[in-house]
Amino acid sequence: ERRVPWILGTHLHPAVGPLERAPTDSRVLLIEAHDFARRKRYHHHKLTIVFAGMRQFRDTLRERGYEVEYIKAETFADGLATYFDRYPDDELVQMRSPSHRSAETFESLVEDAGGALDVVQNELFVGTRKAFDEWSNATDKDPFRHETFYRWMRQQTGVLMTDDGEPVGGEWNYDSENQDFPPESWDSPPVLEPEHDELTQQTSEWIAAEFDTWGSTTDLVWPVTRAQAKRKLDHFVANRLPSFGPYQDAMRSDDWAMAHALLGSSINLGLLHPWEAVTAIEQAYHERDEIPLNSAEGVVRQLIGWREFMRHVYRHEMPQLATANQLDAGTDLPAFYWTGNTNMSCLRQTIGAVRDRGYAHHIQRLMVLANFATLWGVQPAQLNEWFHATYVDAYHWVTTPNVVEMGQYGDGVFASKPYVSSANYIDKMSDYCSDCRYDKTKDTGNRACPFNALYWDFLDRNEDKLRSNHRMGLMYSHVDSKQESGAMTEIKDRVETLRQKQRHGEL
Ligand code: FAD
Ligand code: SF4
Numbered sequence: 001e002r003r004v005p006w007i008l009g010t011h012l013h014p015a016v017g018p019l020e021r022a023p024t025d026s027r028v029l030l031i032e033a034h035d036f037a038r039r040k041r042y043h044h045h046k047l048t049i050v051f052a053g054m055r056q057f058r059d060t061l062r063e064r065g066y067e068v069e070y071i072k073a074e075t076f077a078d079g080l081a082t083y084f085d086r087y088p089d090d091e092l093v094q095m096r097s098p099s100h101r102s103a104e105t106f107e108s109l110v111e112d113a114g115g116a117l118d119v120v121q122n123e124l125f126v127g128t129r130k131a132f133d134e135w136s137n138a139t140d141k142d143p144f145r146h147e148t149f150y151r152w153m154r155q156q157t158g159v160l161m162t163d164d165g166e167p168v169g170g171e172w173n174y175d176s177e178n179q180d181f182p183p184e185s186w187d188s189p190p191v192l193e194p195e196h197d198e199l200t201q202q203t204s205e206w207i208a209a210e211f212d213t214w215g216s217t218t219d220l221v222w223p224v225t226r227a228q229a230k231r232k233l234d235h236f237v238a239n240r241l242p243s244f245g246p247y248q249d250a251m252r253s254d255d256w257a258m259a260h261a262l263l264g265s266s267i268n269l270g271l272l273h274p275w276e277a278v279t280a281i282e283q284a285y286h287e288r289d290e291i292p293l294n295s296a297e298g299v300v301r302q303l304i305g306w307r308e309f310m311r312h313v314y315r316h317e318m319p320q321l322a323t324a325n326q327l328d329a330g331t332d333l334p335a336f337y338w339t340g341n342t343n344m345s346c347l348r349q350t351i352g353a354v355r356d357r358g359y360a361h362h363i364q365r366l367m368v369l370a371n372f373a374t375l376w377g378v379q380p381a382q383l384n385e386w387f388h389a390t391y392v393d394a395y396h397w398v399t400t401p402n403v404v405e406m407g408q409y410g411d412g413v414f415a416s417k418p419y420v421s422s423a424n425y426i427d428k429m430s431d432y433c434s435d436c437r438y439d440k441t442k443d444t445g446n447r448a449c450p451f452n453a454l455y456w457d458f459l460d461r462n463e464d465k466l467r468s469n470h471r472m473g474l475m476y477s478h479v480d481s482k483q484e485s486g487a488m489t490e491i492k493d494r495v496e497t498l499r500q501k502q503r504h505g506e507l
Contacts, residue, residue, distance in 0.1 A: 003118070004029055006092040009050045010395065012057045013270040014064075014226070016123040017095040027067045029092060030054055031079035034072070037211045040385070043358040044204070044213035045220050046392045052196075052203040052224040053269050059199070060225070076106070080113035091116040095123060098311055098397035100318040124270050125311060126278070126304050127153065132312045144313060144414045147173065150305035159282055159300055169293045173301065177294035178248040181429060189243060191257050192235035193221045194228040214338070214390060215355045222265045222358075222392050229266035233277055236261050237284045245295030249363045251346075251430035256353045260361045261299060264393035267307075274303050302362075309414075310401040317413050321400050323381055324411035327418075327462055331377040334502050337369075337386055342507050344450060345436035346426050347372060358392035363429060366419055370407025374420050375454035377461075380410040417471045422455040443487070444494040450507065453494040456482055460492075 005018040006029040014020070019028065032054055037047050058070045069086075073079035084090070092110060096103050096119050103119040110117035121128060135152060136143035143149060151172050154161055160168040182188075196204075200220070208217045223229040243259040250258060266272045278300055285296035314321065336342040340351040350364045360369070365387070373383045384403040388394045404410040409418035423440035427433040433440040433449070442448035443456065459466065459479050467476050482488045501507045 002027060002087075002090050003093050004087070004090045006031075006094040006117070007057070008094065008097055009054045010097065010268060011095050011122075011124060011270045012053050012226070013124060013273060014057075014060070016270075016273065018093040018120060022066075024065045025067065027069060027087075027090070028061055029069045029071070029083060030058055031076055031083070032070065032072045033074070033076045033079055034210070035075045037207075040389050041212055041214040043215040043354075043390050043392065044207060044217045045215065045222060045358040046390075046394070047207045047211060047213060048200070048204045048220055049222050049224050049265055049269060049392055051207060052200040053271065055199055055203055056225045077109050077112065080109055080115065084113045084115045088114065091118060093118045093120060095120060098122065098125075098314065098395070100314070100322075100396070124273060125308055126157065126275050127308050129312075129315065131156070136312075144316075146305060146309050146414060149309045149312075150301060153304045153308060154300075157278075157304060159278055159304060160285070160297055169297070174245070174294040174297050175301075178245055178298050179250075179429070180246040181250045182243075182247050182252070186243075186247075188247075188252075188255050188258050189240040190235075191221070191240075191262065192232055194223050194225075194232070196220060196224070200224050215358060219356070223271055226271045229263070229271035230276075232266060233263060233272060233280055236263065237280050241281065241284065241295050241299070242290050242292065243295070245292050245298045248298050249429055251350075251361075251364055251368070251426075251432065253345075253349055253431055253435070256357065256359070256361075258361060261302075262359070265359075267303075268393050268395060268398065274307060278303050307398075310398055313401045313405070313414060314397045317401070317405075317411060321404055321411055321413070322384070322396075324404055325380055326410060326412055327374075327377075327408075327465060329374070329377040329379055329408070331379065333373065333378050333382040333386055334376065334507070335505070336502075336507065337373075341505060343437040344372075344507065345438075346430065346432040349432060354390050358390060360391075365402075366407055367421060367425060367429070370403060371420055372451065372454075374408045374418055375451065375458045377458075378408070380404040380408040383408060417469055418458075418466070420455060420458060421451070423449040423451045426451065444490045448494060450498050453491045453498065456488065456491045457495045460488060 004027045005022050007019060032051060058068050061068050069083060071079040071082050073082060092115060094106060094117060107117050141148045154167060162168055204220060207213065223232055240259045247259055263272060263277060267274050281296055281299050285291045337351060340348055340355060342348050346368045350360050350368045353360050370383065384399055387399045387403050388396060405413060405415055409415050423433060427440045438449040439447045440449045443452040456479065459475055466472050498507060
């Protein structure tokens with residue numbers, strides 16, 4: 001009986017898990033299952049990086065001497081049936097996918113095909129499930145507070161820690177130094193775009209012909225091989241990292257990438273291990289004076305803090321997190337999320353960027369797309385599905401906590417208040433408002449920015465659930481004065497008008 005590594009499309013790393021431990025001439029299974037791609041309109045680039053990534057990985061493994069069984073099938077069940085027809089005595093071994101109940105699902109599929117499957121630890125994260133569970137059971141702090149988790153991860157890994165066990169620089173978190181808006185003279189650093197070969201090009205064309213996709217079908221800017229992803233990491237650390245820190249939260253028109261890492265899609269596919277990124281960043285920080293601490297710590301916080309935190313939140317809060325909706329938001333996602341057809345400049349530009357590349361950066365996701373949806377009262381699961389379909393780095397384990405909880409305050413497991421704002425925040429952190437049809441300073445009236453009336457209406461509508469939250473106290477004192485002066489009535493009228501406009505595609 002042979003133990004054969006079964007490599008999923010999001011585990012495309014040659015040096016982790018069962019693959020790393022298998023002899024280099026051993027048999028390896030990849031199943032390219034197509035049915036999921038027919039279930040919804042995914043961004044073309046998202047499907048391309050998964051399928052081309054798998055095909056490239058197949059070829060790399062073959063070059064290294066592995067005997068790769070690459071099965072194209074409609075479903076995993078079909079692929080497994082084909083496999084066990086050929087090799088009835090094999091046992092498959094697979095790294096656990098972070099998706100909810102994935103191990104059980106794959107185990108029963110393999111069993112139905114008459115085979116055996118061993119699901120083992122996923123080594124594409126920095127930490128393990130076991131370490132988190134032991135710590136979270138033992139700690140007297142709330143393990144589902146990000147800052148608590150992050151400090152524990154820093155201590156465990158020693159990243160950006162002094163020999164005395166203190167955080168480098170004296171503070172754990174330089175978030176307050178991640179919120180500048182760049183001067184007009186600032187040019188964002190160059191973006192490295194990989195050159196794609198014939199195989200990727202053919203895969204891209206096949207996807208466009210085979211599936212009903214969304215977004216651009218050309219100009220793929222994302223890596224599909226490990227070599228491309230490693231170059232992208234090196235390029236980020238060499239050129240983009242210094243300005244990541246100060247401008248992490250800023251948004252500019254015609255500047256889709258700012259100084260972000262652009263590594264999420266590669267890390268989530270397994271082309272890069274997050275630890276490779278963390279060590280490269282830490283080393284560069286120690287070696288190069290031009291990298292400020294707010295840059296190095298800022299990315300490390302995302303990688304060993306937020307990314308790992310989301311994985312644990314997801315596995316502890318599922319399945320209820322997927323449908324969590326503590327604010328009882330029941331409105332449908334406006335059609336303009338798909339068409340980009342809106343007069344609101346911030347949303348139009350952000351959605352346009354997502355159509356072009358399957359990407360927008362964190363603050364565009366949080367404070368434009370999710371903020372608007374929360375204010376509008378969109379059902380969280382609908383926004384989650386939209387993100388899942390449209391982003392190159394989107395998988396349910398990472399979208400669900402980011403969208404349902406962080407973006408829409410669906411559950412309350414770790415968010416202590418909703419991330420909502422009026423035009424004020426968007427104007428402070430972007431240049432969108434200056435060429436918008438709407439007036440950022442007005443709450444009511446024909447040209448008033450929709451975010452403003454919606455913001456006050458949101459607070460008023462959710463008063464029962466939010467007023468007692470001490471972090472919202474100041475905002476409710478403004479709500480009180482708007483209620484007393486009668487301004488709230490005009491605001492409510494304005495919201496009704498906005499909803500009508502939206503129904504007519506005129507928002
Ligand atoms: P940078 O901002 O440069 O950050 C560096 C890396 O840190 C990222 O590549 C990523 O691996 C990691 N990271 C940063 N923040 C997070 C986070 N909150 N959760 C998990 N990892 C993080 N991230 C996804 O990977 N997939 C998603 O589908 C996704 N959907 C999101 C939806 C919403 C509403 C919000 C608010 C955030 C979402 N995020 C998601 C988190 C984050 O916005 C992206 O990881 C990041 O924008 C990816 O771009 P980048 O590589 O340029 O990252
Ligand atoms: Fe967005 Fe309002 Fe600013 Fe227009 S004015 S860009 S809608 S925040």
